[in-house]
Amino acid sequence: MIINTELFNRLTEQAKASPRLRYGLDMRTTPEDQSQRLLNALEPGTVMPIHRHQDTTETAVILRGRLKWLYYDEQGNVTDSYLLDAEGDVRGISVPQGQWHSIECLASGTIIMESKNGPWKPLGEDDILRKIK
DSSP states (O other), X not given: OOOSHHHHHHHHHHHHHSTTSEEEEEOOOSTXXXXXXXXXXXXXXXXXXXXXXXXXXXXXXXXXXXXXXXEEOTTSOEEEEEEEETTSSOOEEEEOTTOEEEXXXXXXXXXXXXXXXXXXXXOOGGGBOOOOO
């Protein structure tokens, strides 16, 4: 796989066409590959619930565009915010295991590469934070 502008443009078009306003490309090459490597195309307005990964850290590197990465406490309050900008100072983040987090996409055509340990598994009910009012 060659990761280039043509691929980014194709992923962006798929994200724009998706009701979720995002599109993920699985970069694993065989079913035996138990890592998680994903190119994620994001559009402004995509909704990423506040969530955590209890069994792995998550590393994300911005390849194109701009987004805000948010950390939360157990009550759903923002505790930290980081601007990831492909043209800026901060280009990636390593999210500690168990850290509540989410993103806000700030630019059309945003692409990030995400990686996590171990095989993919869906988020459990206790991995999505329901804000306390």
